Amino acid sequence: MSRYSAAEIEAKWQEAWDKAGIFHAARSEDRPKYYVLEMFPYPSGRIHMGHVRNYTMGDVIARHKLATGHNVLHPMGWDAFGMPAENAAMASGGHPRDWTYGNIDDMRAQMKPLGLSIDWSREFATCDPEYYGQQQALFLDFLEKGLVYRKNAVVNWDPVDMTVLANEQVENGRGWRSGALVERRELTQWFFRISDFAEELLEALDTLDNWPAKVRLMQENWIGKSRGLQFSFARTDGGDPIEVYTTRPDTLMGASFIGISPDHPLAKELAEQNPEVAAFRAECARGGTTEEALETAEKLGFDTGLKVRHPLDPDWELPVYVANFILMDYGTGAIFGCPAHDQRDLDFARKYGLCVKAVFEEFGSYHDDAIPDSEFAGNPVFLKDLGPGPNGGSVLKKFFRITNTAFVPPKTETVRYVNGFAGQEHQTGEHAIDAAIDFCEANGVGQGVTNYRLRDWGLSRQRYWGCPIPVVHCEACGVVPERKENLPIALPDDVSFEVPGNPLDRHPTWRDCACPACGAPAQRETDTMDTFVDSSWYFARFTAPRANTPTDMAEAAYWMNVDQYIGGIEHAILHLLYSRFFARAMHICGHLPEKCKEPFDALFTQGMVTHAIYVTRDENDRPVYHFPEDVEVHESGARLGATGEDVEVVPSAKMSKSKKNVVDPVNIIRDYGADTARWFVLSDSPPERDVEWTAAGAEAAHKHLSRVWRIATGIAGANTDEAATPEADEALLREMHKTIHEVTGGLESFGFNAAIAKLYGFTATLARSEAGQDARRRAARTLAQLMAPMTPHLAEEVWSMLGGEGLVANAPWPEADPAMLIEDTITLPVQINGKRRAEISVPRDADKSEVEKSALAVDAVARMLDGAQPRKVIVVPGRIVNVVI
RNA sequence: GCCCGAGUGGUGGAAUGGUAGACACGACGGAUUCAAAAUCCGUUGCCCUCGCGGGCGUGCCGGUUCGAGUCCGGCCUCGGGUACCA
Numbered sequence: 001m002s003r004y005s006a007a008e009i010e011a012k013w014q015e016a017w018d019k020a021g022i023f024h025a026a027r028s029e030d031r032p033k034y035y036v037l038e039m040f041p042y043p044s045g046r047i048h049m050g051h052v053r054n055y056t057m058g059d060v061i062a063r064h065k066l067a068t069g070h071n072v073l074h075p076m077g078w079d080a081f082g083m084p085a086e087n088a089a090m091a092s093g094g095h096p097r098d099w100t101y102g103n104i105d106d107m108r109a110q111m112k113p114l115g116l117s118i119d120w121s122r123e124f125a126t127c128d129p130e131y132y133g134q135q136q137a138l139f140l141d142f143l144e145k146g147l148v149y150r151k152n153a154v155v156n157w158d159p160v161d162m163t164v165l166a167n168e169q170v171e172n173g174r175g176w177r178s179g180a181l182v183e184r185r186e187l188t189q190w191f192f193r194i195s196d197f198a199e200e201l202l203e204a205l206d207t208l209d210n211w212p213a214k215v216r217l218m219q220e221n222w223i224g225k226s227r228g229l230q231f232s233f234a235r236t237d238g239g240d241p242i243e244v245y246t247t248r249p250d251t252l253m254g255a256s257f258i259g260i261s262p263d264h265p266l267a268k269e270l271a272e273q274n275p276e277v278a279a280f281r282a283e284c285a286r287g288g289t290t291e292e293a294l295e296t297a298e299k300l301g302f303d304t305g306l307k308v309r310h311p312l313d314p315d316w317e318l319p320v321y322v323a324n325f326i327l328m329d330y331g332t333g334a335i336f337g338c339p340a341h342d343q344r345d346l347d348f349a350r351k352y353g354l355c356v357k358a359v360f361e362e363f364g365s366y367h368d369d370a371i372p373d374s375e376f377a378g379n380p381v382f383l384k385d386l387g388p389g390p391n392g393g394s395v396l397k398k399f400f401r402i403t404n405t406a407f408v409p410p411k412t413e414t415v416r417y418v419n420g421f422a423g424q425e426h427q428t429g430e431h432a433i434d435a436a437i438d439f440c441e442a443n444g445v446g447q448g449v450t451n452y453r454l455r456d457w458g459l460s461r462q463r464y465w466g467c468p469i470p471v472v473h474c475e476a477c478g479v480v481p482e483r484k485e486n487l488p489i490a491l492p493d494d495v496s497f498e499v500p501g502n503p504l505d506r507h508p509t510w511r512d513c514a515c516p517a518c519g520a521p522a523q524r525e526t527d528t529m530d531t532f533v534d535s536s537w538y539f540a541r542f543t544a545p546r547a548n549t550p551t552d553m554a555e556a557a558y559w560m561n562v563d564q565y566i567g568g569i570e571h572a573i574l575h576l577l578y579s580r581f582f583a584r585a586m587h588i589c590g591h592l593p594e595k596c597k598e599p600f601d602a603l604f605t606q607g608m609v610t611h612a613i614y615v616t617r618d619e620n621d622r623p624v625y626h627f628p629e630d631v632e633v634h635e636s637g638a639r640l641g642a643t644g645e646d647v648e649v650v651p652s653a654k655m656s657k658s659k660k661n662v663v664d665p666v667n668i669i670r671d672y673g674a675d676t677a678r679w680f681v682l683s684d685s686p687p688e689r690d691v692e693w694t695a696a697g698a699e700a701a702h703k704h705l706s707r708v709w710r711i712a713t714g715i716a717g718a719n720t721d722e723a724a725t726p727e728a729d730e731a732l733l734r735e736m737h738k739t740i741h742e743v744t745g746g747l748e749s750f751g752f753n754a755a756i757a758k759l760y761g762f763t764a765t766l767a768r769s770e771a772g773q774d775a776r777r778r779a780a781r782t783l784a785q786l787m788a789p790m791t792p793h794l795a796e797e798v799w800s801m802l803g804g805e806g807l808v809a810n811a812p813w814p815e816a817d818p819a820m821l822i823e824d825t826i827t828l829p830v831q832i833n834g835k836r837r838a839e840i841s842v843p844r845d846a847d848k849s850e851v852e853k854s855a856l857a858v859d860a861v862a863r864m865l866d867g868a869q870p871r872k873v874i875v876v877p878g879r880i881v882n883v884v885i
Numbered sequence: 886g887c888c889c890g891a892g893u894g895g896u897g898g899a900a901u902g903g904u905a906g907a908c909a910c911g912a913c914g915g916a917u918u919c920a921a922a923a924u925c926c927g928u929u930g931c932c933c934u935c936g937c938g939g940g941c942g943u944g945c946c947g948g949u950u951c952g953a954g955u956c957c958g959g960c961c962u963c964g965g966g967u968a969c970c971a
Contacts, residue, residue, distance in 0.1 A: 042971050044971095082970075083969085083970070155969075156969075167967095167968090167969055167970080168970045169970090170969095214889055214890060215889085217888085218966075221887090221888050222888075222967090289968095289969085292886075292887085292966095292967055295886040295887065296886050325886095344886085454968095458969080460969095462969090530969070531970090531971070532969095568971095569889090569890080569965060570966065571966095572889075572965080572966070573966060573967085574968065607891095607964095608965090683897085683898095683908090683909070685897065686898080686899095689891075689898090690891085696896090696897095696911075697909085699910090700909065700910055704909085707924090710924090753897095753899085754899075754907090754908085757907065758908080759908095760908055761907085767925095828904090829903080830904090831903080831904080831951085833951080833952085834903095834950095834952040835952090836903095836904045839904075871951090873951090879903050880903040880904075880952085881903095882903080882951055884952095
C-alpha cells in the first residue's frame with residue numbers, strides 16, 4: 001500500500017476487533033467498571049452528522065477508559081416508538097412496525113462502518129415486545145405503589161379530524177392537516193406522581209457535581225419551588241370564598257382585581273348560568289395548549305360582576321375577572337392582580353380600566369458603604385442588589401420604600417435589617433415577602449405555603465405506535481390492572497391509518513377482552529404511553545437486556561450508575577428529569593438499588609451540527625430548499641449546479657431534513673473514511689458548542705490523517721540515523737511527554753478540540769525532528785496511541801507497522817513523565833500599566849524580587865520609567881509582571 | 886412571554902482574572918515539477934509607517950480591578966427548552 005487507504009484499513013481492523021471480542025462487556029471484579037452511554041437515537045432512517053458527533057464522543061471516552069484498564073460498558077439501542085412511524089404509515093401506507101425496523105436496519109448498517117466500540121449483543125429497540133412488556137410490568141408496579149393515577153387534563157383537539165394533536169401538529173393555532181382551529185378539551189388521562197418528588201428532585205441537584213451548572217439551573221427553575229401566601233377573598237354575594245395563591249404577598253395592598261382561570265370551578269359554574277361567560281370560556285379554549293401559546297396570546301378578561309372584599313380591609317371591594325392567562329394547573333387557579341408591580345397585571349389593568357396603586361417606590365441607589373442612615377428612619381425598606389463588585393469591592397444597591405402603609409408589617413426593623421443593611425444578604429425583597437407572610441398569618445389572613453411549578457407527568461397518548469397501558473376497564477370492577485403473566489400486552493398487527501385517530505380505539509378484537517378480576521366482558525385501555533417513558537429507563541435495561549424482569553439487580557448493582565452520559569442540550573429538562581424520577585420509582589419497586597436514585601453520575605451536553613441552508617423561491621415566492629451537493633458555492637455567491645440559478649444562503653442552522661441542509665455521513669465515510677469523519681467532528685469546535693459542517697473541513701482532516709500515515713510509513717521504513725543528535729532525541733521526547741499530558745487532560749475533560757490541536761502540533765514536531773530511529777519510532781507509536789480513541793483504525797495500522805504489540809485498542813495508555821514537563825527557564829511578559837511592552841527570560845524558580853529586578857532592567861521599561869520609581873510592581877510568579885507608572 | 890445558553894481575524898476556533906488570536910481552513914509568496922495534482926517552506930487581526938515603531942481591537946453601553954474575552958449591571962442578536970417532536 002503506497003498511500004493512506006481508509007477503505008482497506010478500516011474494514012481490516014473492524015474485523016480484528018470483532019474477532020478479539022474486546023468490546024463485549026461482562027461483569028468482572030478484576031477491573032473497575034465504566035458505563036458510558038450516549039442518548040440513544042430515534043430510528044428516522046438515516047444517521048446524520050449529529051449522531052456521528054454524539055457517538056464519536058462517547059466512543060473516545062469508551063476507548064480511553066478501556067486503555068486505562070476499565071471494564072467498559074458501551075451499548076446501543078433504539079428509541080423506536082413515536083409519531084413519525086405513524087405519519088409515514090399515513091403518508092405512504094405500510095405499517096409503522098415495518099417502517100421502524102427497516103429504519104433500524106438501515107441506520108445500524110450506516111453506523112457500523114464508524115468503528116464504534118459498542119457491545120452490539122446488548123442492542124434492543126423500545127418497540128420490541130420484550131422491552132415494552134417489561135415496561136408494562138414497571139407500570140403495574142408503579143400502580144400498586146400509588147405512583148400512577150388518573151385525572152382530567154387538557155389536550156389539543158382537532159374538531160374536524162376528531163383527533164388529539166401533539167403540540168408539534170398545531171401550527172398557528174390550527175391543525176396541521178385539517179387546518180381547523182384547535183380547541184382545548186379535557187380527557188381523563190394517566191399521570192405519574194412526579195410532583196410528589198419535587199423537593200427530592202430539587203435537593204438532589206446539589207449532589208450532581210459532574211452535571212453542567214446550566215442543566216441543574218434549568219431543572220431548578222423548572223421545578224420552580226416558591227414560598228407564598230395562600231388565602232381567600234370573601235365574596236360580597238355570600239358565595240364560596242375565592243382561594244388565591246401569591247408569591248408576592250408584599251404587594252397585597254396594591255391589589256386591584258381578582259383573576260380566575262377559565263377552567264376554574266367558579267368560571268364553569270358561572271358559565272352554566274350566563275351564556276356570555278360560556279362564550280368567553282369557549283373563546284379562551286381556542287388555540288394550543290403550550291405554555292408559549294398561552295403566555296404570548298393576547299391577554300383577555302371578562303368581568304363577572306362579582307365582587308370580593310380585601311382581606312385586610314373589609315370596606316375595600318375588588319372585581320372578579322375570568323382571565324385567559326391564568327393556569328388552573330398552578331397554585332389555586334386564581335390570583336390577585338397588582339398592576340403597579342407586575343407588567344402583565346399592568347397591561348391587563350390598562351385594558352380594562354382598573355386602578356393602579358403602588359405599594360413601594362424606589363428612592364435611591366447607594367454603594368453599601370455610603371447609605372445615609374437617615375434614609376431608614378421609620379421606613380420599611382427593602383432593596384434590590386445590583387451585584388457585588390469583585391474582590392470585596394463596594395456593592396451598588398437600589399432601595400425601595402413601602403409607601404402604602406395601610407398595612408405596615410409590625411416587624412419593620414426586621415425588614416430593614418435583614419434586607420442587607422448588615423451587608424450579609426443580597427436578595428431582592430425576599431425578606432419583605434417573608435415579613436408580609438408573617439404579618440398575614442399573625443392576623444389570621446391565610447398561611448404561608450410552599451408551591452412547586454412542576455406538574456405531574458401525563459403519560460397517556462391517544463396513539464397506536466407506543467407501549468399499551470396494561471389496564472382493563474370493566475363495568476363492574478372499574479379500572480383493573482392486567483395480570484403480569486399476560487404481559488406483554490402486544491400491539492395488534494392488523495391496523496390501518498386511513499381514518500384519523502387511534503386505530504386501537506376501533507380495533508374489533510384487540511380492544512375487547514375479559515376482565516382480569518371478574519372475567520366479565522371488558523375493554524382494554526387504548527391509550528399508549530408517552531415515548532418519554534420508554535427513554536426513562538433504557539439505561540437500566542442495558543445492564544441486563546434479556547432479563548425476564550425489568551432489571552437484574554445483580555447486573556444493575558454492578559454496572560449502574562452511568563458513569564458518563566452524553567447527549568443534546570435539548571434534553572436538559574424533560575428526558576433527564578423524567579429519568580431521575582423513574583430511577584427513584586424503580587428503586588421503590590425494587591428494580592434498582594438505592595445508589596441508582598441519581599442514575600447519571602456525569603452528564604455532558606453536546607452542541608448541534610449545523611449547515612448553511614440553500615434557498616430559491618418558487619413562482620409564489622415560497623421557499624424551495626436544496627441539498628448542499630446540488631449547490632455550487634463561489635466567492636461571488638451560490639448557484640444551483642443544474643440550472644445556474646442564484647441561490648440565497650442562510651447561514652448555519654440545525655441540520656434538518658425539511659430544510660435539506662443535511663450532509664450524509666455515509667457519503668463522507670465513502671469518500672474519506674470513518675476516521676476522517678470522526679477526526680473532523682471532534683476538531684475545531686468545543687464539543688458543547690454547535691459545529692458547522694464544511695466540506696473544506698473534512699478535506700483538511702483527511703489530509704492530516706494522510707500525513708500521519710506518510711510520516712509513520714517513513715519512520716517504519718527508515719534504517720539510518722543520518723542527522724540524529726542527542727539534543728534532538730531529548731527535544732522530541734520532551735514534546736512527546738507534554739503531548740501525552742495535554743491530550744490525556746483533554747480527553748478527560750471533553751477538551752477534544754484542544755487535544756486534537758496538540759496532536760497537530762506534535763505531528764509537525766515529529767515530521768521535522770532530527771532525532772534518532774529509536775526516539776522517532778517511540779514518538780510515532782505514542783502518537784498512534786494518543787490518536788487511537790479518535791481515529792482507531794489509522795492508529796491500529798500505524799501501531800502495527802511500527803511493531804506495537806497486539807491491538808493498540810488494548811494497549812495501556814501512555815503516561816507522562818512529570819520531570820519531562822518542566823522547563824528550567826521560562827519567559828514572562830512584562831506589562832507597563834497593563835499593556836505588554838517586553839519579555840524577560842528568568843529561571844523557573846526565581847523569586848519575586850529577582851523577577852522584579854530583571855523586569856525593571858529591561859530597555860523598554862527603563863525608557864518609560866526615565867529614572868523615576870514605579871508606583872507599584874505586580875509580580876505573579878510564573879505568569880506576568882505589571883509595572884505601574 | 887418565561888427559563889437557560891452563545892456572540893473573539895476572511896472562516897472554525899484557543900486563552901486557571903495575567904502576552905488576545907494556539908491549532909486548523911482559506912488567501913498570498915516560494916521550493917519541487919516539462920506541466921499539474923500531491924507534498925514541503927514561509928507570510929497572514931485591522932489601521933498608520935519605507936522602516937524602527939505606534940494606535941485600535943473579543944456583539945453594544947457602563948462598572949469593578951495593577952490588569953477584563955473572562956467578573957458585575959443594563960441592552961442587542963442568534964440558538965435551545967417551554968410539559969403531546971424526540
